[in-house]
Amino acid sequence: MTTIQEGNELTLEQIDAFERLRKFAESASLQTIDLKSSSQFCELRSIEANQSLDDEQWLEWLRSLRSDVKTMAAEASYFKGELSLNFWWGNSGGIFYCYSVQYRICKDGDGGNKANINWSIYGSPTQWRNHRSPDAMWQTCEWISWSTGGYIGAKSDKTVFCEVEFVFDKSGSDPKATATHTFKYE
Incomplete structure (x- = not known):
């Protein structure tokens, strides 16, 4: 078994954004998220796997989180x-x-x-x-x-x-x- 790339480490800013997203999900359904409300979680868009997502794919990624x-x-x-x-x-x-x-x-x-x-x-x-x-x-x-x-x-x-x-x-x-x-x- 080999380790994955260090690029998969979350930054403190990304961890904080996940916390904000968790709190958002407690008060509203993630299914209601739109591009404007997604801006408060912009640090998550810098995760390597998300960098190439267009706006529609970005919203779908956010809505799919559990x-x-x-x-x-x-x-x-x-x-x-x-x-x-x-x-x-x-x-x-x-x-x-x-x-x-x-x-x-x-x-x-x-x-x-x-x-x-x-x-x-x-x-x-x-x-x-x-x-x-x-x-x-x-x-x-x-x-x-x-x-x-x-x-x-x-x-x-x-x-x-x-x-x-x-x-x-x-x-x-x-x-x-x-x-x-x-x-x-x-």
Whole structure:
């Protein structure tokens, strides 16, 4: 398996635009979006796969998106880690967009604030993305913002596999825990 091009990384501006689009979809149907209202999401038009779309194709892409939030959780020893992911399906389940929103690590005992969160998404046989945190994730049991993400092509059955690994920080050997989920376009 090989990694996909770095061009599939979402910028912070694109992640913010997906957030605005998610909020728009909560208040109005994406089916009602027109060229004027789509201007508030113009950062999404700069995604490499969208750059060649004409106005009609751009609106169809926006209308075809399906979004949701998934919180992945895993426990080891006296630690619990959670990572909230926003995800979108585009091109009728052919493309999967995913980005982290926030995380929380709770501990019931000793431990520092140098945990790690590594998450990956796996799509078609040659496409996957890895996101590795710095060795500095806090274990305060409070939700903390962390935005990183990208997009990949989905498998032919319109599924994407996600894996989140938490490496908790404590003196001695750091315990690890993994959460997995298969996303399916519906």
